[in-house]
Amino acid sequence: xxxxxxxxxxxxxxxxxxxxxxxxxxxxxxxxxxxxxxxxxxxxxxxxxxxxxxxxxxxxxxxxxxxxxxxxxxxxxxxxxxxxxxxxxxxxxxxxxxxxxxxxxxxxxxxxxxxxxxxxxxxxxxxxxxxxxxxxxxxxxxxxxxxxxxxxxxxxxxxxxxxxxxxxxxxxxxxxxxxxxxxxxxxxxxxxxxxxxxxxxxxxxxxxxxxxxxxxxx
Amino acid sequence: xxxxxxxxxxxxxxxxxxxxxxxxxxxxxxxxxxxxxxxxxxxxxxxxxxxxxxxxxxxxxxxxxxxxxxxxxxxxxxxxxxxxxxxxxxxxxxxxxxxxxxxxxxxxxxxxxxxxxxxxxxxxxxxxxxxxxxxxxxxxxxxxxxxxxxxxxxxxxxxxxxxxxxxxxxxxxxxxxxxxxxx
Numbered sequence: 381x382x383x384x385x386x387x388x389x390x391x392x393x394x395x396x397x398x399x400x401x402x403x404x405x406x407x408x409x410x411x412x413x414x415x416x417x418x419x420x421x422x423x424x425x426x427x428x429x430x431x432x433x434x435x436x437x438x439x440x441x442x443x444x445x446x447x448x449x450x451x452x453x454x455x456x457x458x459x460x461x462x463x464x465x466x467x468x469x470x471x472x473x474x475x476x477x478x479x480x481x482x483x484x485x486x487x488x489x490x491x492x493x494x495x496x497x498x499x500x501x502x503x504x505x506x507x508x509x510x511x512x513x514x515x516x517x518x519x520x521x522x523x524x525x526x527x528x529x530x531x532x533x534x535x536x537x538x539x540x541x542x543x544x545x546x547x548x549x550x551x552x553x554x555x556x557x558x559x560x561x562x563x564x565x566x567x568x569x570x571x572x573x574x575x576x577x578x579x580x581x582x583x584x585x586x587x588x589x590x591x592x593x594x595x596x597x598x
Numbered sequence: 599x600x601x602x603x604x605x606x607x608x609x610x611x612x613x614x615x616x617x618x619x620x621x622x623x624x625x626x627x628x629x630x631x632x633x634x635x636x637x638x639x640x641x642x643x644x645x646x647x648x649x650x651x652x653x654x655x656x657x658x659x660x661x662x663x664x665x666x667x668x669x670x671x672x673x674x675x676x677x678x679x680x681x682x683x684x685x686x687x688x689x690x691x692x693x694x695x696x697x698x699x700x701x702x703x704x705x706x707x708x709x710x711x712x713x714x715x716x717x718x719x720x721x722x723x724x725x726x727x728x729x730x731x732x733x734x735x736x737x738x739x740x741x742x743x744x745x746x747x748x749x750x751x752x753x754x755x756x757x758x759x760x761x762x763x764x765x766x767x768x769x770x771x772x773x774x775x776x777x778x779x780x781x
Contacts, residue, residue, distance in 0.1 A: 381652070383630055383648060383651055383652055383655070386652050386655060386656075387623060387626045387627060387630065387655065388623075390622075390626060390655065390656075390659045391619050391622045391623040391626065392619075393619075394614065394617060394618075394619045394622050395617050396615065396616050396617035397615050397617075397662055397663040398663060399615060399663055399665075399666065399667075400663055400664045400666070402666065462664075463664050464661055464664060464674050464677040464678045464681075465669075465670075465673040465674035465675075465676070465677040465678075470753075532661075532664050533657075533660060533661030533664045533678075535677060535678065535681040536681075
């Protein structure tokens with residue numbers, strides 16, 4: 381087919397398109413959805429009983445702040461990446477993966493000295509609820525997010541998918557942080573952060589599957 | 599493209615988003631000239647360029663709702679075009695490792711506007727196989743993504759000198775294959 385014929389075909393019966401909302405409104409929408417999910421979940425299950433004591437500790441504050449920053453920045457990155465021509469800071473992208481990697485390494489290093497087969501199976505048994513929540517809530521919210529991103533035109537499906545699912549996973553991990561009172565590093569590793577990493581990895585595949593820009597008339 | 603031309607192109611796209619077929623035709627026509635020049639600097643021969651231009655136009659069509667009025671239109675078009683060129687080259691690299699799907703001169707692609715010479719699939723396979731993964735990656739970043747030596751060195755976390763050496767060796771290998779010299 382000649383290019384002129386293609387242009388004629390594309391412009392035939394062209395109809396008005398609904399413009400993508402601005403980055404600010406899309407960002408606000410997903411912050412609102414995240415806050416709503418957190419409110420509903422915490423309202424349903426109830427906050428951890430030791431929250432008033434835990435909230436005064438440095439580690440609790442650090443983890444809360446860290447997960448919140450990761451959720452907000454990865455949400456923004458996924459939204460920015462879904463629109464062609466928007467500039468994305470490489471430093472910010474690397475910082476997110478570095479933060480996840482460092483959290484996993486730090487938790488593994490803290491649990492390694494006492495690690496045994498028995499402790500691991502005991503922790504796995506006791507972490508079922510946290511694993512399920514971070515994985516399922518992360519995946520469901522992540523798929524909703526991917527569905528929304530699909531309406532844009534992501535040129536980097538793998539990366540966009542990974543950031544979208546990482547955003548969903550970090551939101552779930554943040555919610556679980558307010559539900560689960562365990563502070564054992566092995567539990568945090570197995571129950572909170574490994575599921576977050578797995579949800580992110582799933583985002584690579586889901587991104588490739590759902591976010592490829594279609595080469596056809598919409 | 600001048601600032602005035604870019605403004606006109608943006609206006610046409612905004613009208614096209616509102617359903618104006620004439621403006622859309624004009625937009626695609628002008629965009630295709632710009633895209634052809636952009637793609638032509640990276641790829642050859644002419645048929646390959648035209649195929650990629652058409653893919654870019656289809657992508658522009660699919661993504662036209664993502665353009666926000668008031669934003670520069672050229673980076674929006676360029677991002678889509680660069681991605682499609684990259685996709686094409688990635689496919690080509692894969693096929694060159696096995697069986698060449700179509701004639702394509704990588705040297706002309708790297709160097710831009712040179713007229714390609716007829717090249718056999720065997721030579722191309724040999725040329726690509728002769729590159730190390732690092733050399734291939736460096737070439738792709740410089741010639742496809744349009745990064746500078748410094749940007750490539752930052753991305754790959756190697757020194758600028760190492761990037762220059764890798765690119766130079768890759769060009770040399772291509773040259774030797776196409777001139778029939780031993781590798």
